[in-house]
Amino acid sequence: MKFLSGILLLLACVAAQADPRQEDIAAYRALVQQDLRLATIGYRLASANAPFCARRERNPGWVIHDEQQYPERDTARAAFGFRRPVAISSVVPGSPADRLGIQAGDGLVALDGNIFDAQSRAPDRQSAARAEKIQQDLRQALARGRAIRLTLETANGQREFAVDPPSICASHFWVDAKSKLDAGADGEGVRVTEGLMIFARDDAELAAAVAHELAHNLLGHRERLKAQGGTRAVLATEIEADRLSVWLMANAGFDPKVALRFAERYGRKTGLGIFSAGTHLRWKNRVSVMQAEIEAMAVTPRRSGLLPPPLLSGADWPLLAKN
Numbered sequence: 001m002k003f004l005s006g007i008l009l010l011l012a013c014v015a016a017q018a019d020p021r022q023e024d025i026a027a028y029r030a031l032v033q034q035d036l037r038l039a040t041i042g043y044r045l046a047s048a049n050a051p052f053c054a055r056r057e058r059n060p061g062w063v064i065h066d067e068q069q070y071p072e073r074d075t076a077r078a079a080f081g082f083r084r085p086v087a088i089s090s091v092v093p094g095s096p097a098d099r100l101g102i103q104a105g106d107g108l109v110a111l112d113g114n115i116f117d118a119q120s121r122a123p124d125r126q127s128a129a130r131a132e133k134i135q136q137d138l139r140q141a142l143a144r145g146r147a148i149r150l151t152l153e154t155a156n157g158q159r160e161f162a163v164d165p166p167s168i169c170a171s172h173f174w175v176d177a178k179s180k181l182d183a184g185a186d187g188e189g190v191r192v193t194e195g196l197m198i199f200a201r202d203d204a205e206l207a208a209a210v211a212h213e214l215a216h217n218l219l220g221h222r223e224r225l226k227a228q229g230g231t232r233a234v235l236a237t238e239i240e241a242d243r244l245s246v247w248l249m250a251n252a253g254f255d256p257k258v259a260l261r262f263a264e265r266y267g268r269k270t271g272l273g274i275f276s277a278g279t280h281l282r283w284k285n286r287v288s289v290m291q292a293e294i295e296a297m298a299v300t301p302r303r304s305g306l307l308p309p310p311l312l313s314g315a316d317w318p319l320l321a322k323n
C-alpha cells in the first residue's frame with residue numbers, strides 16, 4: 001500500500017506539472033491584474049503631471065514580465081501564454097503601446113534589429129533579472145529621443161512596431177505582495193502593498209495613496225532626508241507629500257476630495273499618529289492640510305488646463321504652453 005500511494009503521489013506531481021490547477025492560474029492572473037491596475041493609475045498621474053516634473057522619461061505604458069520570475073513556470077505559461085520567455089504582461093489602456101495594438105502575451109524578440117539575449121541565457125533560479133535588463137535596454141534606447149523598432153512575437157506572427165512615446169514623469173510602480181497596509185517611495189519608484197490595493201475602495205482612493213508616494217519622489221525627499229534626518233524633517237516631508245498629492249490627483253482627473261476620505265479611513269484603520277513618534281500627522285491634521293490645498297486650487301488659474309502645484313514651482317515648465 002505504501003508503494004501504491006507513492007506512485008499515486010508521483011502521478012499527482014506529474015499531473016500538476018502537465019496541467020496547472022485552474023485556481024493557481026486564476027491567482028497568477030489576479031496578481032497581474034493588480035499590477036495593471038496600479039500601472040494604469042501611476043501612468044495617469046505621471047503623464048498628466050509631466051510638465052511639472054524635473055525628471056522625465058519616454059514611457060510606452062506597458063508592463064513586462066518574465067516566465068522565470070514566477071515560482072511555477074508551467075502555471076505562468078498557462079496563465080499568460082508567453083510567446084517568448086520575456087513578454088508583455090499588460091498594457092495600460094489608452095497608452096501609446098495600446099494605441100499601437102501591442103497586447104498582453106506578445107513576446108519580446110528584438111530591439112532595433114538586435115535580438116534580445118533572453119532566449120539564450122535563462123537563469124536557473126526564480127528571478128526577474130532578465131526582464132529588468134531588457135527594461136533597462138528599452139529605457140536607454142527610448143532616451144535617445146527617436147522612435148525605437150521593437151519586434152514582437154504576436155498572435156499573428158512576428159511584427160515590428162515603431163514605438164515613439166511622449167515623455168512623462170520618470171517613475172515606475174510595483175505591487176508588493178504583502179498583506180500589510182503600506183506604501184513607499186524610494187526616490188525612483190512607488191511601491192504599494194497588495195493589502196493596501198485591496199483596502200482602497202476604488203481607483204480614486206488608490207490614486208490618493210500613489211499620488212502621496214509619487215509626491216515624495218518628485219520633491220526629492222529621499223535625498224533631503226539623507227542629508228538631514230530626524231523626526232522633524234520626516235514630518236515636514238510628510239506634510240509636503242500630502243499637500244502636493246491633491247494637485248497631482250486633480251491634474252490627472254481624480255477628485256482630490258477622495259484623498260480626505262482615504263486619509264481618514266487609513267488613519268482609523270492603522271492608528272497612525274499614536275504609534276508614529278511624531279513623524280506623521282494624525283489623520284485629522286492630514287485632512288486639514290489637504291483641505292487647505294484644495295481651497296487654494298479653487299482660486300489658482302489653470303495653465304494649459306492644468307493646475308501648477310506651488311511646491312513644484314521651482315522647476316521650469318517647457319512642456320507647458322505660455323497661456
Ligand SMILES: [Zn+2]
Binds near residue numbers: 212216238241
Ligand atoms: Zn509619506
